Amino acid sequence: MKRISTLLVAVACMSASSAHAVEPTPNQTPKTEVIGAIKGWTGNEVLKLSLPVTKFQLKNGLTVLLVEDHSVPMVSYHTWYRVGSRDESPGVTGAAHMLEHMMFKGAKKYDGKAFDRIFHENGISNNAFTTNDYTGFYQNLPSDKLELVMDMEVDRMSALALKPEDLKSEKQVVMEERRWRVDNNPMGVVRETMMSTVFKTSAYHWPVIGYMKDIERYDSDKLRFFYSTYYVPNNAVLVLVGDFDTAKTKALIEKYYGSLEYRPLPRREYPKEKTQTVQQNATIKKDVQNDSFIVAFQSPAQSDPDMYALDLAANILGNGTSSRLHKRLVYQKQSATSTYAFNYAMKEAGVYAVGVNMKPGVDYKETLEIVYNELWKLRNAKISDLELQKAKTQTIKELVDSLKTMDGKARALAVNEIVTGTYETLFSDTAKYQAVTADDIKRVSEKYTNQTQRSIIVLEPKNKKGAANE
Amino acid sequence: MNKLAQTLTLPLMCAALASCAGKGTKTASTQAVPTGYSAPRSAGSFKLMPFKEVVLENGLKIIYIRDNSLPRLSLTVLFKTGNMQEPKDLAGLNAMTAYLLEQGTQTRDAMKIADEFGQMGTSLDVSPGFDVTTIYADALTSNSNQLLQLFADVLMNPAFKDAEINRLRSQIMASLKKKVDNPSAFADEQMDQFLYGDHPYGRDANGTPEGLRTLRKQDIIKHYLTFYRPNNATMAVVGQFDDEFEKQLQETMGKWTKRTIPTLTATPAPTIESTQVKLIVKKGLQQTQIRVSQLGIQRKDDDFIPLRMANESLGGSFGSRLNQKVRDDLGLTYSIYSGFDSRKDRGSFDISTFTKNETAVKALDETLKVVKEYVEGGSTEQEAVAARNQLVGQFPRAIETSDRLAYNLLVLDYYDISYEYLTDYISNVNKIKQKDANNAMKRHVDPTKFKVVVYGNESIIPQFKDYKPEIVRLAK
Numbered sequence: 001m002k003r004i005s006t007l008l009v010a011v012a013c014m015s016a017s018s019a020h021a022v023e024p025t026p027n028q029t030p031k032t033e034v035i036g037a038i039k040g041w042t043g044n045e046v047l048k049l050s051l052p053v054t055k056f057q058l059k060n061g062l063t064v065l066l067v068e069d070h071s072v073p074m075v076s077y078h079t080w081y082r083v084g085s086r087d088e089s090p091g092v093t094g095a096a097h098m099l100e101h102m103m104f105k106g107a108k109k110y111d112g113k114a115f116d117r118i119f120h121e122n123g124i125s126n127n128a129f130t131t132n133d134y135t136g137f138y139q140n141l142p143s144d145k146l147e148l149v150m151d152m153e154v155d156r157m158s159a160l161a162l163k164p165e166d167l168k169s170e171k172q173v174v175m176e177e178r179r180w181r182v183d184n185n186p187m188g189v190v191r192e193t194m195m196s197t198v199f200k201t202s203a204y205h206w207p208v209i210g211y212m213k214d215i216e217r218y219d220s221d222k223l224r225f226f227y228s229t230y231y232v233p234n235n236a237v238l239v240l241v242g243d244f245d246t247a248k249t250k251a252l253i254e255k256y257y258g259s260l261e262y263r264p265l266p267r268r269e270y271p272k273e274k275t276q277t278v279q280q281n282a283t284i285k286k287d288v289q290n291d292s293f294i295v296a297f298q299s300p301a302q303s304d305p306d307m308y309a310l311d312l313a314a315n316i317l318g319n320g321t322s323s324r325l326h327k328r329l330v331y332q333k334q335s336a337t338s339t340y341a342f343n344y345a346m347k348e349a350g351v352y353a354v355g356v357n358m359k360p361g362v363d364y365k366e367t368l369e370i371v372y373n374e375l376w377k378l379r380n381a382k383i384s385d386l387e388l389q390k391a392k393t394q395t396i397k398e399l400v401d402s403l404k405t406m407d408g409k410a411r412a413l414a415v416n417e418i419v420t421g422t423y424e425t426l427f428s429d430t431a432k433y434q435a436v437t438a439d440d441i442k443r444v445s446e447k448y449t450n451q452t453q454r455s456i457i458v459l460e461p462k463n464k465k466g467a468a469n470e
Numbered sequence: 471m472n473k474l475a476q477t478l479t480l481p482l483m484c485a486a487l488a489s490c491a492g493k494g495t496k497t498a499s500t501q502a503v504p505t506g507y508s509a510p511r512s513a514g515s516f517k518l519m520p521f522k523e524v525v526l527e528n529g530l531k532i533i534y535i536r537d538n539s540l541p542r543l544s545l546t547v548l549f550k551t552g553n554m555q556e557p558k559d560l561a562g563l564n565a566m567t568a569y570l571l572e573q574g575t576q577t578r579d580a581m582k583i584a585d586e587f588g589q590m591g592t593s594l595d596v597s598p599g600f601d602v603t604t605i606y607a608d609a610l611t612s613n614s615n616q617l618l619q620l621f622a623d624v625l626m627n628p629a630f631k632d633a634e635i636n637r638l639r640s641q642i643m644a645s646l647k648k649k650v651d652n653p654s655a656f657a658d659e660q661m662d663q664f665l666y667g668d669h670p671y672g673r674d675a676n677g678t679p680e681g682l683r684t685l686r687k688q689d690i691i692k693h694y695l696t697f698y699r700p701n702n703a704t705m706a707v708v709g710q711f712d713d714e715f716e717k718q719l720q721e722t723m724g725k726w727t728k729r730t731i732p733t734l735t736a737t738p739a740p741t742i743e744s745t746q747v748k749l750i751v752k753k754g755l756q757q758t759q760i761r762v763s764q765l766g767i768q769r770k771d772d773d774f775i776p777l778r779m780a781n782e783s784l785g786g787s788f789g790s791r792l793n794q795k796v797r798d799d800l801g802l803t804y805s806i807y808s809g810f811d812s813r814k815d816r817g818s819f820d821i822s823t824f825t826k827n828e829t830a831v832k833a834l835d836e837t838l839k840v841v842k843e844y845v846e847g848g849s850t851e852q853e854a855v856a857a858r859n860q861l862v863g864q865f866p867r868a869i870e871t872s873d874r875l876a877y878n879l880l881v882l883d884y885y886d887i888s889y890e891y892l893t894d895y896i897s898n899v900n901k902i903k904q905k906d907a908n909n910a911m912k913r914h915v916d917p918t919k920f921k922v923v924v925y926g927n928e929s930i931i932p933q934f935k936d937y938k939p940e941i942v943r944l945a946k
Binding site for chain 2: 104123183331360404
């Protein structure tokens with residue numbers, strides 16, 4: 001549930017609303033009756049979520065999900081591809097993200113600056129993002145612009161320009177993006193270090209945005225290979241939510257996308273991560289005001305049923321002012337300004353982590369011991385029913401809240417379809433979370449959070465001495 | 471200034487735009503009748519979700535919007551108090567007061583409050599600001615009554631215990647100190663100070679170390695009793711609820727006592743004679759943050775919408791001149807945007823970007839060039855059409871959810887602007903001619919009188935010598 005949106009890399013930072021993906025879920029196909037609304041929630045009954053989804057596939061393999069919703073005269077239009085940084089290799093890290101940027105630089109029918117200009121002129125907002133596992137493009141458009149957007153998306157899905165001179169200036173833009181997200185942002189450095197420490201052999205070792213030396217070296221041939229391999233209809237999911245007629249829109253999609261060619265995808269072998277057997281440590285020294293640290297563990301891929309219990313365990317440790325870490329470190333000890341925990345489950349593997357930001361002038365070591373103790377408690381003592389219920393309610397409510405807007409619905413459907421193979425996991429998740437027991441929380445804690453499985457990432461001020469205490 | 475990004479995303483959400491002549495009166499059809507909800511009708515083409523307004527005897531205005539699409543409800547209270555209502559030597563007083571609400575009441579301590587909200591799957595969202603302070607919480611419908619009781623307790627019976635005051639004071643001091651490590655937020659804060667001087671908008675909403683050190687428990691209690699009153703607040707109730715819940719809510723909130731609210735005047739912001747550049751230098755920075763600002767407009771200004779339209783072509787989206795030039799053509803940045811941040815008092819016109827240290831002055835030069843050309847020459851007809859289409863096309867998102875609509879209504883109510891602002895928005899935007907937008911820009915933006923803050927490493931100093939900058943070196 002707790003996706004780190006900061007791990008996502010969006011093409012534009014004009015909005016804080018880049019990508020808030022919904023937690024990917026196990027690959028199960030439950031029978032969800034589509035009622036078109038949300039069934040009531042009374043006491044202990046499981047809240048049933050459902051949306052009236054029409055799903056079909058074109059002959060060329062394009063998967064399409066449609067949800068008619070006339071609440072406002074707009075459409076949220078999402079085109080996601082099953083390609084991310086895990087499809088790269090050392091030397092071309094960040095290529096998937098670079099390609100995402102190049103998707104705005106013109107194709108055959110709409111060349112050069114046409115994408116920015118035409119979206120702008122027609123009252124359409126748009127953006128895109130890249131993650132470890134997938135790349136998403138989206139628009140929010142007045143509903144009478146549907147065909148225009150379709151035409152443009154088909155153009156760049158089938159005939160991207162990828163001009164060398166455009167690549168040259170866009171590489172500069174991406175380098176600035178990297179400085180902004182990572183090099184000039186201490187927490188960005190910590191996150192990058194965490195991923196490279198937890199994952200040694202898998203493709204999650206390198207950052208989605210790539211390393212600076214690789215960004216400098218991209219050439220358009222390398223990117224073209226990436227494009228022609230993965231930007232094919234059978235590797236894409238199209239999700240439309242909004243003010244349209246389903247039958248008419250289905251016909252339009254067949255008309256616009258139908259002639260695109262199916263191209264078999266290469267067999268993809270992703271390097272498996274070795275099981276960690278000894279504690280890893282990484283210390284970063286920077287010109288910062290305070291200590292901070294993350295304790296991270298390898299956790300299972302999104303398709304593993306353990307994911308649900310780990311999500312709830314992370315919630316109990318670090319979600320909000322009623323969480324165990326906040327109470328103990330921010331409120332009682334008053335040594336930290338904030339604490340957090342997450343379980344970030346991806347296609348191949350996940351990372352389960354706990355983080356603390358210390359007050360300036362307070363050393364982290366004693367607090368690190370307290371964090372170990374809190375992890376130990378989850379491994380050795382059963383949590384109360386009340387605390388378990390709190391974690392479930394928070395997690396399920398987050399799911400409900402993510403479906404408030406057309407864009408939110410489209411995003412939730414897309415991420416589930418892409419990551420689990422069926423959008424229906426979005427609706428079966430609530431029952432899965434409800435089914436988690438206190439024993440499950442203890443069991444997954446025992447399984448994943450032992451001392452030898454830890455990676456400790458510490459960030460501390462360069463010239464550490466007792467900073468002035470207020 | 472810090473809300474800029476959001477304001478750009480949702481054309482109305484944050485600034486709940488308004489154009490209409492300042493003193494709007496509410497449309498008759500929205501006046502409360504006991505059970506009647508109505509969608510205000512007007513000459514405008516846009517139909518809003520039905521809502522109703524009730525004013526209690528203690529002066530609390532409540533806006534109800536029923537929305538059964540999800541099994542949830544939310545409560546928001548907007549207090550007409552912020553930095554503007556606190557003395558400079560007690561900067562942070564309003565934020566402390568607001569945050570302390572959930573740190574203990576007469577019958578619940580801080581941890582109990584956190585647990586009770588948590589058990590409902592929610593938390594209290596407290597946002598102290600320059601002009602207003604909002605308090606928000608939501609829950610699943612099954613918890614409506616618990617939510618109401620807890621929310622009311624926090625608003626009406628705070629304990630303000632010494633231990634909590636000291637705990638919070640230390641927290642906020644720590645977070646102010648850490649701000650320098652977040653280059654973007656730090657540049658924003660420095661720009662505010664440079665632009666507004668001693669005016670309350672020049673200070674972080676969380677206060678200053680001096681102010682936080684100075685303020686005492688009695689200041690907090692006095693501020694609470696003075697400004698956190700039903701007749702200084704508007705409440706929004708949104709989601710799945712019934713008549714019975716309304717009745718209960720009114721009974722509960724009706725027990726809150728009103729008082730006379732004083733009006734305060736703020737120190738005016740300094741005037742700008744010519745462009746002034748301030749360099750703030752810190753070792754080890756890998757990138758330079760650049761902010762360009764001047765004083766803008768009050769929210770009630772008639773040029774509000776024309777300026778919004780004019781800004782759309784200058785720095786409002788990917789297709790804007792600043793983005794096309796500084797990002798796309800020159801590759802100098804990943805992000806550049808401009809915008810008007812309008813407030814109760816004069817807000818600001820801001821441009822925000824960042825670039826590598828080596829190209830800091832080039833990025834500023836190019837930015838100022840684009841602005842000068844645009845203010846002097848105005849937009850083309852094609853740009854004006856695009857800007858209009860953007861505002862109109864994206865408008866529905868601003869009121870797409872009942873929560874967003876409620877927020878817009880709260881803000882409009884605060885500025886005393888008619889709700890027709892929303893129903894007539896599209897037709898009003900369509901009436902704005904290219905020359906109206908261009909003239910508004912000319913009237914309000916002077917390209918020769920900017921204040922500029924540049925936050926980067928030592929290598930930027932020689933680049934800026936032609937600007938004769940003020941240089942501030944941050945100690946290690």
